[in-house]
Each structure stands twice: as structure tokens, then as C-alpha cells.
Amino acid sequence: MGAPAERAGRRALGRRLRGAAGLAALAGLAWVARDVPAALGGRLAGARAERAARSPQFRDGTFRNRAGSRSAPGAPDRSLVRELIFGKQKRRPTAAVPLLRPTDAPAATERELHIVWYGHASALIEIEGHRVLVDPVWSDRCSPSALVGPRRLHEPPVGLAELPAVDAILISHDHYDHLDMATVRELVARQSAPFLVPLGVGAHLERWGVPEHRIIELDWSESHRVGGLTVTATAAQHFSGRGLRRDGTLWSSWVVAGAHRRVFYTGDSGYFDGYAEIGAEHGPFDVTLMQIGAYDRAWPSIHMFPEEAVAAHVDLRGGLLVPVHWATFNLALHDWSEPVDRLWAEAEARDVRLAVPRPGERVVVDDPPPVDGWWQSVA
Incomplete structure (x- = not known):
């Protein structure tokens, strides 16, 4: 096989390998993504929903804080977004966080x-x-x-x-x-x-x-x-x-x-x-x-x-x-x-x-x- 043919063969092989790698990557993403809906959790139904509706904390279809405070943070304002992008905070440690392995020990005794x-x-x-x-x-x-x-x-x-x-x-x-x-x-x-x-x-x-x-x-x-x-x-x-x-x-x-x-x-x-x-x-x-x-x-x-x-x-x-x-x-x-x-x-x-x-x-x-x-x- 001459040099041009060898180069063409290598390019074809490369395309097949890249295609295979891409398919494998997509398959991996699909495998990871399939658990996302499950991770969102379940919805209240039946006896569970009926019990929630009887709670003093449940009003107008949702649970509420008793103090009447706003439960969830509102939309971020401009200053918050600006800080997130341009802020100088040191939000990560600069070295490894020291970890300890708790020694094996029996459960705490009666007064421990x-x-x-x-x-x-x-x-x-x-x-x-x-x-x-x-x-x-x-x-x-x-x-x-x-x-x-x-x-x-x-x-x-x-x-x-x-x-x-x-x-x-x-x-x-x-x-x-x-x-x-x-x-x-x-x-x-x-x-x-x-x-x-x-x-x-x-x-x-x-x-x-x-x-x-x-x-x-x-x-x-x-x-x-x-x-x-x-x-x-x-x-x-x-x-x-x-x-x-x-x-x-x-x-x-x-x-x-x-x-x-x-x-x-x-x-x-x-x-x-x-x-x-x-x-x-x-x-x-x-x-x-x-x-x-x-x-x-x-x-x-x-x-x-x-x-x-x-x-x-x-x-x-x-x-x-x-x-x-x-x-x-x-x-x-x-x-x-x-x-x-x-x-x-x-x-x-x-x-x-x-x-x-x-x-x-x-x-x-x-x-x-x-x-x-x-x-x-x-x-």
C-alpha cells in the first residue's frame, strides 16, 4: 500500500475511533442523565398527601414557616450576581482540608x-x-x-x-x-x-x-x-x-x-x-x-x-x-x-x-x- 493510501486508511480509522469515543461519551451522559428525574424525588399522594394537609404547617397547598417569613430566597439582585462573577472572596481553601479517620470505638456507654x-x-x-x-x-x-x-x-x-x-x-x-x-x-x-x-x-x-x-x-x-x-x-x-x-x-x-x-x-x-x-x-x-x-x-x-x-x-x-x-x-x-x-x-x-x-x-x-x-x- 502506498503512502497516500496509508494516510487515508489512518484517517478513516481515526474517524471511526473518534466516532466510537463520541458514542461512548454520549452513552455515559445518557446513563448519568437517566438518574436525574429520580433524584428529583417523589410527589405527595394518597395517605401521605392527606396527612400533610392536616398539618398546622400546611396552608394553601404548601408548607409554611410559622413566623410568616419569606421561605425561599428571591431572585438574585444585580449586586449579588456581580459579586458572584467579580468578587474577590476566597471561597475555596488553598490547601487540602485535613481529614481524620475516627478510631473504631464501641458506641457511647450509658452516660457518654x-x-x-x-x-x-x-x-x-x-x-x-x-x-x-x-x-x-x-x-x-x-x-x-x-x-x-x-x-x-x-x-x-x-x-x-x-x-x-x-x-x-x-x-x-x-x-x-x-x-x-x-x-x-x-x-x-x-x-x-x-x-x-x-x-x-x-x-x-x-x-x-x-x-x-x-x-x-x-x-x-x-x-x-x-x-x-x-x-x-x-x-x-x-x-x-x-x-x-x-x-x-x-x-x-x-x-x-x-x-x-x-x-x-x-x-x-x-x-x-x-x-x-x-x-x-x-x-x-x-x-x-x-x-x-x-x-x-x-x-x-x-x-x-x-x-x-x-x-x-x-x-x-x-x-x-x-x-x-x-x-x-x-x-x-x-x-x-x-x-x-x-x-x-x-x-x-x-x-x-x-x-x-x-x-x-x-x-x-x-x-x-x-x-x-x-x-x-x-x-
């Missing part, structure tokens, strides 16, 4: 209480011999798509397969950074614990294959017994939604109470007078897990600023404050380290006990590690 923070809002509560997993999100992105959406700034410190057996899995609301389809599906296969969720969220779980007997839906002030624990859904000031429809499911904070120890978790919420009421009814709390990140002046009523998190902790009659909802996903315009810097300053000013663990670090609530500013060396 430990917290393991895995990043963002995902945490493990080890209380009086029980384990409660909170808002587990292990996927690379908090999004219905594996291709777009906020991506992790650090890996999970442990894999889902390495988690110990848990007694309950709590979900605060249905936003993607708190409720993740892939994580739920794997937990269904690997764990036997029930999912405790706010009203309506069970429709998502049912679509994803969670057995009905493992779905416990609660309205605010309703409780469920898990072994020796009483788990209570309490009020929060936020919103919900996984697609274009807003507020079709409820959002909540959570109280986890044993015979001797008590834990409060905010979920996502703006600051409101409900914290003082929760503290009076369910407190005092040995430890609070407080949302501190992803705040902005454009949505002040649905996420707390760090100073408000400290105020809420005081209202709740909290002992130790452990911050969550920061460090893992880039969801606002503030500097990556700003939430915890501001929290530390406010906690010192108000003489509030604080622990800021590295992702994966176990905090013994009765003997917490001193705050050492570890995040500043990577910010």
Missing part, C-alpha cells in the same frame, strides 16, 4: 456522648449506647446531576461501607446538600435503621426504594422512640424543594434525647424565637449542632449568620457548640473560613464552649478538644 462530624451537615451522634446518623451526603456533588452543581472541597473522611451500624438516620429537609439519593440507596443496602424525616420527605425515599416500614415521617413536636432514645422533630425556619416546586415537604430541626443526655441539631434555619421555646421545652442540651455557613444578606431569614448561631445556642440552653454546614460545599459568597472565624470570635465574646473538629474527628462532649484554628492554615 460523642459527635463525629464528617463534613457539611453530615454527622454521627453517639449517645448512651446508640448511634444516630444525621443528614448523610457522601456524593461528589450536592445536585441531581453527577456532572454539574456544587462539588466537594474535600473527600468524605470515611466511606459509607466503613460506617458502624446505626440505630436511626435523621433527615432535616429535602435540599440536595442534606438529602442525597445515591447515599440513601447505599444506606438502604448497608444499614437496617429507620429513616426519620419531616412530613412529605418519605415520598422521595419511597421512590428511591426505601421500604415503607423504614420510613418514619414526623410533624413538628411529634416524637418517635428508637431503642432508649426519644427523637423529636422541632421547628425550623427554612424552605424545601428539589425541582421547580417549592415547599411541598416540611423542614425541621431535631432533638435526640436519651435518659441522661440531650442533643439538638438545627438543620437549616434562620434565627427565630422558636429556639428559646425549644430550649424551654426540651433543653438544656449537652451539645448543639449549629448551622453556620452559606449565609448571605440576600436570604437572611433562612440561614443563620455565625453570630446568630451563637445566640440560638444560648436560647437553646446549650452546653457545647459544634458548628456544621460549612467547609465542604461552596454554597454562598463568603470566604471559605469566614463562618468559623466569626463563630469563634462570637463564642469567646459570649463565653460559649466551642469545639471545631476536623472532618472525621470524634468529639467527646465531656472532654472536647481545644479550638486550635486548624482551618486557618489551609484557608
Whole structure:
């Protein structure tokens, strides 16, 4: 075969290979895209919809905040868009976030209480011999798509397969950074614990294959017994939604109470007078897990600023404050380290006990590690 023919043959082969690669890429995209509709979750119907309609929080076809505050952020204004494009904020760490692998340990004994923070809002509560997993999100992105959406700034410190057996899995609301389809599906296969969720969220779980007997839906002030624990859904000031429809499911904070120890978790919420009421009814709390990140002046009523998190902790009659909802996903315009810097300053000013663990670090609530500013060396 002469040189021209060889070159023509190589070009033809190249076209076939590129075509094959393109088809493979399209097939891969199609495979990823097919899960997007499922990730949007389910819709309320039948008995689930009837129960939602009876809730005091449900009015005119949607769930509402009791304070009458606007539930969802409005359209971004020009200044917000300009900051997003041209802002000088350091929204990512400049070095790797240090991760720790929690050492294998038996569940906390009768009077012990430990917290393991895995990043963002995902945490493990080890209380009086029980384990409660909170808002587990292990996927690379908090999004219905594996291709777009906020991506992790650090890996999970442990894999889902390495988690110990848990007694309950709590979900605060249905936003993607708190409720993740892939994580739920794997937990269904690997764990036997029930999912405790706010009203309506069970429709998502049912679509994803969670057995009905493992779905416990609660309205605010309703409780469920898990072994020796009483788990209570309490009020929060936020919103919900996984697609274009807003507020079709409820959002909540959570109280986890044993015979001797008590834990409060905010979920996502703006600051409101409900914290003082929760503290009076369910407190005092040995430890609070407080949302501190992803705040902005454009949505002040649905996420707390760090100073408000400290105020809420005081209202709740909290002992130790452990911050969550920061460090893992880039969801606002503030500097990556700003939430915890501001929290530390406010906690010192108000003489509030604080622990800021590295992702994966176990905090013994009765003997917490001193705050050492570890995040500043990577910010």
C-alpha cells in the first residue's frame, strides 16, 4: 500500500475511533442523565398527601414557616450576581482540608456522648449506647446531576461501607446538600435503621426504594422512640424543594434525647424565637449542632449568620457548640473560613464552649478538644 493510501486508511480509522469515543461519551451522559428525574424525588399522594394537609404547617397547598417569613430566597439582585462573577472572596481553601479517620470505638456507654462530624451537615451522634446518623451526603456533588452543581472541597473522611451500624438516620429537609439519593440507596443496602424525616420527605425515599416500614415521617413536636432514645422533630425556619416546586415537604430541626443526655441539631434555619421555646421545652442540651455557613444578606431569614448561631445556642440552653454546614460545599459568597472565624470570635465574646473538629474527628462532649484554628492554615 502506498503512502497516500496509508494516510487515508489512518484517517478513516481515526474517524471511526473518534466516532466510537463520541458514542461512548454520549452513552455515559445518557446513563448519568437517566438518574436525574429520580433524584428529583417523589410527589405527595394518597395517605401521605392527606396527612400533610392536616398539618398546622400546611396552608394553601404548601408548607409554611410559622413566623410568616419569606421561605425561599428571591431572585438574585444585580449586586449579588456581580459579586458572584467579580468578587474577590476566597471561597475555596488553598490547601487540602485535613481529614481524620475516627478510631473504631464501641458506641457511647450509658452516660457518654460523642459527635463525629464528617463534613457539611453530615454527622454521627453517639449517645448512651446508640448511634444516630444525621443528614448523610457522601456524593461528589450536592445536585441531581453527577456532572454539574456544587462539588466537594474535600473527600468524605470515611466511606459509607466503613460506617458502624446505626440505630436511626435523621433527615432535616429535602435540599440536595442534606438529602442525597445515591447515599440513601447505599444506606438502604448497608444499614437496617429507620429513616426519620419531616412530613412529605418519605415520598422521595419511597421512590428511591426505601421500604415503607423504614420510613418514619414526623410533624413538628411529634416524637418517635428508637431503642432508649426519644427523637423529636422541632421547628425550623427554612424552605424545601428539589425541582421547580417549592415547599411541598416540611423542614425541621431535631432533638435526640436519651435518659441522661440531650442533643439538638438545627438543620437549616434562620434565627427565630422558636429556639428559646425549644430550649424551654426540651433543653438544656449537652451539645448543639449549629448551622453556620452559606449565609448571605440576600436570604437572611433562612440561614443563620455565625453570630446568630451563637445566640440560638444560648436560647437553646446549650452546653457545647459544634458548628456544621460549612467547609465542604461552596454554597454562598463568603470566604471559605469566614463562618468559623466569626463563630469563634462570637463564642469567646459570649463565653460559649466551642469545639471545631476536623472532618472525621470524634468529639467527646465531656472532654472536647481545644479550638486550635486548624482551618486557618489551609484557608
